[in-house]
Structures are given as C-alpha cells and as structure tokens.
Amino acid sequence: MRLESPREIQLPDMCNGELQGEGMSNMEVFTVALRRSKMNSAGLREKWSFTRHMNPSMCPVFSLGLRWWATWEFSKHEPPNLLDRTEYYDRYLLYTTNSNEQLLEKTQSDALRAVYDKVGISSSSLTHTRRRCGARMLEAKEVDLPSINQAGHWNESTMTSVYLSGHNRPALRAMSGFEKIKGAYYLPRATVTPTRHIGQQLFGWVDRAQETLNKRIGTDEQDLAGLGLIKCIKFVRKAFIQDLAIIQDDFPNLKPFNHSELFKGHLWKDFAKEVKCAYYVAQENGTAYLQTFQHMRE
DSSP: OOTTHHHHOBGGGEEEEEEOSSSSSOEEEEEEEESOOTTOTTOOOEEEEEEOOSSGGGOHHHHHHHHHIIIIIISOOOOOOTTOHHHHTTOBSSOSSOTTSOOOHHHHHHHHHHHHHHHTOOOSOTTTHHHHHHHHHHHHTTOOHHHHHHHHTOSOOHIIIIISOSOOHHHHHHHTTSOSSTTOOOOGGGGSOOOHHHHHTSSHHHHHHHHHHHHHTTSTTOOHHHHHHHHHHHHHHHHHHHHHHHHHHHOTTOHHHHSOGGGGSHHHHHHHHHHHHHHHHHHHTTOHHHHHHHHHHO
8 A cells, every 4th residue: 555545544445354265264354445546547446455464463453453542542532423424424544633634644754754763664765665565575475476466556457456356365365474375364363252341341332333323224314334334443443452462461561551441350361361372372383274285385
C-alpha cells in the first residue's frame, strides 16, 4: 500500500472474511477497498488485503487493534456511532482530532520519520520504502512476479482489477510469515477464543450496537453495512486480545497492560496461559504440520 493510501481509508471501506482451504486455520483476511490512489485515475475499486502474521509482534491486525485501543480507550476519542450511518460513513481510519478530516500528509510523514529514527532506519524515501521492502520480501519467499504485481497493484490488467477477488493467496501467505504453498497456514493462538467477559472489556460498545442492529434486520432501519463493520471490528478485537497474551511477556510495560482492568483479573491470566501454551508448544515442536509442507516445497 502506498504511503498516502492509509490516509484515504474510511470506516465503510473496510471488511473481513475467510479464505478456506489454507491449512489447519482458515485464513481470516482484512480487506480495504479504495477508489482513490496515485495509479488509479479511473476510480476503479482497488482491494488491499492482509492477514494475521505468524509472529504477533509483526502482525498488521494487532497493530490496527493497538491503534484503535489507543484512540478509543486510552485517548478517549468518541468511538463511531454504529447506529447512525451518517455518523460513521465519513469517518477516517487515521485522524488527529476530527475523525471526519483526513490525516495531513506532513503529520503522517513526521510520525513515520520519527519511527525510522527511533529504530535506526536510514532511508532517503519515505513514500516507497515499505512498498520496496514488501516486494523484496515476497521475492525472497520466491513468490512469482505476477503475484507480486497483483499484490502491489503494479501493471494490473482488467482481469485482476475487475474480475478476480483481489486476494492473492501466495502473497498473503508469504507476507504473513508462512510458506507460499497452499495448506501451510496455521495460527495456534487463534484457536483459543476469548470469553465473552474478556471480549466485552474492550470496545464493549460494539456488542451493544450489534444487539440493536440485529433487531432492525428486516425493517426499514436495517443496516447491513453497519453489521459488516461490526464484524470487522470484532475480528480485530479478537486478534488483538489473542496477540496481547503473547506480547505481554516481551512488552510488559505496553500501555494497555497498565491502563485497563481487563489484565488484572484471574480470567485474563487463565486465558493468557492457554494462548501461550498453544503458541509456544507449536513453536517447540517445530510444527510437524508445517515441516510436512516444507518437504513438499522441496
């Protein structure tokens, strides 16, 4: 995704779904549909997709959950009113104070430059660094050139931009840390579902909005777009909570752990223990399942 693209994303542009047949875990895919970009002068709908990474600390879904937590829970910005279409349709994913105003390019560039400086990355170009690195990561995984082109929306044909789903599976597998071949996707931590009590400790307003919108189904007030957005937010919430259970050991001073009642009770400790057990046991065993597919690749 180009540097300017995240600034264009509004809440209704987002959705999620599952790609089946990808392994022991179905691949849950987060998709953003944009009609505005540098190379999209015709206004065609471009789909940008990503999925959960094998490593929680490198997971884009976790990063999005952290962003939403910082915005809606820590900074106390008003969350979107999902019961009123006119209230959330124009809200941007990234903003400073007014959610209906797009994040300024300078604000984004300054923040990204500060991150690069903090971790010691030296780059003469902010706009192309991530796209260049992404393409090279796929190349290193031996993903074929047409898949790389499709993933980056380079040299797109009518077939890929209009008729295909937009989910390039080999690229999605490789970018999430797995082998590019079908069947290798497996997230042990995703098998442990947070309890209802734990889930509602974070973005609890989503559950209340869902109850109301479910009652409106079949009436003049039904809002399928709102229910779709709720499904998307709940997917991110679930992934964020699961990944927090792993990340807590490495980053115990991360702000959510010190500013939420969620992490102070025995329910969280029991849940986190179960998630870490699933995650680390799979790592220690070397996951014979994944090794089998490595042999198939060779």
